[in-house]
Amino acid sequence: MTLQTISKGPFEGQKPGTSGLRKKTRVFMQPGYLECFVQATFHAIGGAAGKSFVIGGDGRYFNREAIQTMLKMAAANGAAKAIVGQGGLLSTPAVSNLIRQRKTDGGFVLSASHNPGGIDADFGVKYNVSNGGPAPEHITQAMFEHTQNITEYTTLDAPDIDLSTCGTGQIGGMQVEIIDPVEDYQALMQTLFDFDKLRALFAGGFTMRFDAMHAVTGPYAKAILEGALGAPTGTVINAVPSEDFGGGHPDPNPVWAKTLMDEMMSDAAPDFGAASDGDGDRNMIVGRGTYVTPSDSLAVLAANAQLAPGYAGGLAGVARSMPTSGAADKVAEKLGLGSFETPTGWKFFGNLLDAGKVTLCGEESAGTGSDHVREKDGLWAVLLWLNILTERGQSVAEILTDHWATYGxxxxxxxxxxxxxxxxxxxxxxxxxxxxxxxxxxxxxxxxxxxxxxxxxxxxxxxxxxxxxxxxxxxxxxxxxxxxxxxxxxxxxxxxxxxxxxxxxxxxxxxxxxxxxxxxxxxxxxxxxxxxxxxxxxxxxxx
Missing domain, CATH: 3.30.310.50 (Alpha-D-phosphohexomutase, C-terminal domain)
Known part of the structure; x- marks a missing residue:
């Protein structure tokens, strides 16, 4: 293995947005483009020497190649350890959980979230810090400043590591651990929700359809819904992640999840429907004949979260992004909870969560989450809805009607x-x-x-x-x-x-x-x- 310093850069336009750097896949595939952004990120966090990172993505085109590049660069920059999801797969909330549970220094999420995938579509890289949340503005600004001045990056001339098998390997002086992408996340969900009652719900004939949209949540939903909770095979559709999301647009809304919506609005609709996006951090909730807006979903979850074991002690407060409707504010006011309005971007919720000021957060763009991680979490929201449906014994439509009669x-x-x-x-x-x-x-x-x-x-x-x-x-x-x-x-x-x-x-x-x-x-x-x-x-x- 040979340490290499390669002259390259700077590249224009490498300013991270609310969810990292997103560009066309072919832009990221330019020689040195990804490498210069990763090197700039290492510079922005004070270097990689002695640090540990989680690395994973949603399986879109260029995901595996990018991970191999990043592993060699991390090793060349002196990182001590990298934890990688098997096959290069990790949902965004799973990355956040691993950073927190394994106490790593940070992590890289390779995704463009709900944007289409493929060589002619989109790719992205986001850096999350040690609390599990997206890098705050002072770090993303430092990353951008380094991208403007970078002239070289450091890597190792080393063979690719096998991402297909769980176990421990080595690149230079850096340990690489390949893990089951679902295991740690599922263990976390079992601490928050009553899996025994949810199993009984499905055993009693409750029907559901979950559209994974050919994206990363598929393996998680199969393992938890059809595996641990015993939902019938076929409950999860489009469950195998693909590099171009089956040629679709992995955005869980009524437009792009039309197959699910058509079923839920039909006479043969199951009791409950849900979908998640490319990297698993967004969700759509649908009842039989009833679409739930993300803003209403946040409000309903805030009003009923205490019905789940993980939130039985009540909520500290609720936060929403500014464009999100004020429905959650009405709940907070009536229940005497703290209420916060932040800019768009999950990183703004991080300080509130870390300070214990809020327990639930949400955005109108189909993202909801809680203090269990520092990201929005699509499957978590679905499980919380299931827990509420179980405890209340009502349909989605009935819960919404009751909610509006109470809060407007x-x-x-x-x-x-x-x-x-x-x-x-x-x-x-x-x-x-x-x-x-x-x-x-x-x-x-x-x-x-x-x-x-x-x-x-x-x-x-x-x-x-x-x-x-x-x-x-x-x-x-x-x-x-x-x-x-x-x-x-x-x-x-x-x-x-x-x-x-x-x-x-x-x-x-x-x-x-x-x-x-x-x-x-x-x-x-x-x-x-x-x-x-x-x-x-x-x-x-x-x-």
Whole structure:
């Protein structure tokens, strides 16, 4: 084995977003591109010497090759140990759990989450720190600064290590442990949920369909739902991870999980349906004939979490990302819990969780989680829903109806305008930003604007401030709209528009979301001058 220092870099555009660095797969496959980003990450954390790391990904195209590259670089940079999922597979929550349980210095997640996979699709790398959560802003900023100046990286000229068999190997002076990707995660779930009652639920005839979307959660769902809990074979569909996610889009929403949605809305629907995404950190919840928005799911989980053994002592508080609806706030207020509104990005929840200020967290983008890890966790959310269904003895629809009668209903929808030319998206946002101060008091599309601002967040734990986190507009009668440019796309800009309308418990809550949100949507189209800026008013994806 020969230590090599290879001249390469810098590469433009290696600034990590809310979930690491995401680019087209072919970009990552350029000679030196991945290597320079990994070397910059090592520099940003004070070097790799003597440290231990967890490494795994969602199985998308280039996953195995990237892991071999990273292992050789970690060894060359003096790392003491690497823990890798068998076959290179580890879900994002499993990585977080392993970092915490094995007390490693950090970990690398190779994924572009819900983005498509394949040589002509997307790839990504995210670094998680020692608490198991995504690197905070001061580290991602340091990573970016090093990518701008890097001129070389260090690696070992060594054979690839066998990722297919569990056991211990060696690369240079670094130990490599290949582990079962499911085992530690399943053990954690058994401490949180009543597996005996869940087994009895399925034994009693309860039916379920879980769509793993050809992604990393497949092995976890098969082992836990069909294995440990005894759900019938076939409960988990699309369970084998593939490099291109079966040619699909591994985003658990009604658009991309259409097969599941069609079944759940049919006369032959099972009692409960769920799906997870590419790297296993997102979830979609569906009852028979009933879709649960991620915002409502967080609120229902917060109101009922104490029914699961792991949360029987109650919750410290609840946190949500700013674009997420205020449904969880209503629960926190009624139950006397702490309530926090953060920018988008799971790293902002980390300080609140570590400080014991909150127990549950959630984002409108189908991510929910708790203090068991420092990431969102798709299968965990499904198991918590199952625990609640077991204890309450009601259907998903009945639980939602009871929830709205108690806390009111936050009608909610997200509209994504994808691959918008960056200049056009920036112009639209700047146009709204320039008139924020003058908007309150105006009547737009027949509705009065009561307030408008650009969201800034001061962390209640460390005092750090994050500016420019999204534009917010409030409307008379309980309406709210949020506008953001997403950091998870790889082509052009994605404009996200979030629409919300609150109806109190006494109001008619049977109105369709499209009708309830029409006034808010019309106001946004007019305020943003959307047609003039981006040439369209209809979104590519509506969830």
């Amino acid at each position: 209903r936050n009608y909610y929808s997200r509209h994504d305008y994808e691959a918008v030319p960056t200049e056009a998206a920036d112009a639209l946002m700047q146009g709204v930003r320039d008139k924020l101060d003058s908007l309150p008091g105006q009547s737009v599309a027949g509705v009065e604007i009561t307030a408008a601002d650009e969201f800034s967040y001061q962390d209640p734990v460390d005092g750090s401030v994050s500016h420019n986190q999204g534009l917010r507009i409030w409307l008379a009668g309980g309406g709210r709209a949020v506008l953001r440019l997403s950091g998870t796309g790889t082509e052009g800009a994605t404009l996200r528009v979030y629409l919300e309308q609150y109806a109190d418990p006494e109001a008619d809550q049977g109105v369709s979301p499209d009708v309830a949100l029409k006034a808010v949507r019309d106001a946004v189209v007019e305020i943003t001058q959307m047609q003039q800026h981006i040439g369209r008013t209809e979104p590519d994806v509506k969830t």
